[in-house]
Amino acid sequence: SRPSRISVQLHPYGEGRKLLLSRDVTALEQAETMRRDFVANVSHEIRTPLTVLTGFVETLQSLPLSAEERSRYLGLMARQAERMQGLVNDLLTLSRLEGSPIPGLGEWVGVGSLAAQCEADARALTESLGKGHTLVFGPAPALEVAGMATELLSAVSNLVGNAIRYTPAGGRIEVTWSGSAEAGLAFSVRDTGPGIEAEHLPRLTERFYRVDRSRSRETGGTGLGLAIVKHVVQRHGGELRMASTPGAGSTFGFQLPPARVRPAVTASRATLA
Numbered sequence: 001s002r003p004s005r006i007s008v009q010l011h012p013y014g015e016g017r018k019l020l021l022s023r024d025v026t027a028l029e030q031a032e033t034m035r036r037d038f039v040a041n042v043s044h045e046i047r048t049p050l051t052v053l054t055g056f057v058e059t060l061q062s063l064p065l066s067a068e069e070r071s072r073y074l075g076l077m078a079r080q081a082e083r084m085q086g087l088v089n090d091l092l093t094l095s096r097l098e099g100s101p102i103p104g105l106g107e108w109v110g111v112g113s114l115a116a117q118c119e120a121d122a123r124a125l126t127e128s129l130g131k132g133h134t135l136v137f138g139p140a141p142a143l144e145v146a147g148m149a150t151e152l153l154s155a156v157s158n159l160v161g162n163a164i165r166y167t168p169a170g171g172r173i174e175v176t177w178s179g180s181a182e183a184g185l186a187f188s189v190r191d192t193g194p195g196i197e198a199e200h201l202p203r204l205t206e207r208f209y210r211v212d213r214s215r216s217r218e219t220g221g222t223g224l225g226l227a228i229v230k231h232v233v234q235r236h237g238g239e240l241r242m243a244s245t246p247g248a249g250s251t252f253g254f255q256l257p258p259a260r261v262r263p264a265v266t267a268s269r270a271t272l273a
């Protein structure tokens, strides 16, 4: 770890006297370094697609192109614009997560509907990629979880989305839900993708940290997905878990505490009550 940084100042203090003020500024300086790194990263992430986009605009303006070529260039430009849009959306999500209060115990989200929406998102993504993945969805327990539906859906969809995007053609992705009012809720997604070396695992939730920059770019990632997931899970009192065997696949998941979980209120029970 880095040595502590102490700031020392001499202040005039009465007739001919001085007051010595010392302050530990280590944390302050670290926060400032992190802020500066973050701004540099964001700028870089925005500049790359912008440079590509500008290049295409120049080509379109200066070269006589066939209708076919034009439409190919426009398609490539649309992809860069979408990338920037995704990045800005993820940045806004992160900043909203940081600024808003922890979701209380007031809003209950059905695990069944969360699982159904997650499956619909996953099937749409798989179809659009056309890599012949096999998706397996386990049954969702009859539970409700206290929290924000949009946040929880973005967490599970991000994890399943990563599994789909990083797993090569023909791979298998398996989603499991389990739990009870006593044990809490557990979610996990297992893939047969490339896996991740152990040394990278602790750093994956850092903003813009990627194991393989070029692959992440290819797969359309912003580098912010797991940072968002970690935030959401922690805000709901849970813990993000990951395990991986390089060459065999990865498992990502989380556990939410019993305090945030209750049995689903079924229609018949609601009528009886």
Ligand code: ADP
Pocket (backbone or CB within 6 Å): 162, 163, 164, 166, 167, 191, 193, 194, 195, 196, 204, 205, 209, 210, 211, 212, 216, 220, 221, 222, 223, 224, 225, 226, 227, 250
């Ligand atoms: P990205 O937008 O790059 O996917 P994430 O924060 O979601 O950003 O993930 C960070 C990095 O973790 C990815 O760039 C990738 O290297 C790695 N990663 C995440 N999920 C998986 C997975 N299921 N299989 C292999 N690598 C993964």
